[in-house]
Amino acid sequence: MDYSEIFLEMLQFLHITYKKFPKFMIEVMADNFSIPSSEIKPLIKKFRKEGILLILKNEGYTITLNKRID
Numbered sequence: 001m002d003y004s005e006i007f008l009e010m011l012q013f014l015h016i017t018y019k020k021f022p023k024f025m026i027e028v029m030a031d032n033f034s035i036p037s038s039e040i041k042p043l044i045k046k047f048r049k050e051g052i053l054l055i056l057k058n059e060g061y062t063i064t065l066n067k068r069i070d
Contacts, residue, residue, distance in 0.1 A: 008047075009033070015065040025063075026044065
């Protein structure tokens with residue numbers, strides 16, 4: 001099953017709620033959105049490659065969504 005759409009919904013929820021969030025929040029919220037833990041790492045990689053997820057390295061690897069996705 002492809003969890004990309006559900007993952008994007010979850011990321012949008014996190015972004016609306018927190019704007020910036022640590023990686024562990026994705027792992028915590030994935031359970032609430034019924035995304036298996038084995039899917040999280042590949043989805044993060046996919047969304048980073050597509051430019052949807054941005055890692056803010058100067059902020060301790062905090063994550064946010066690309067502004068063009070809002």
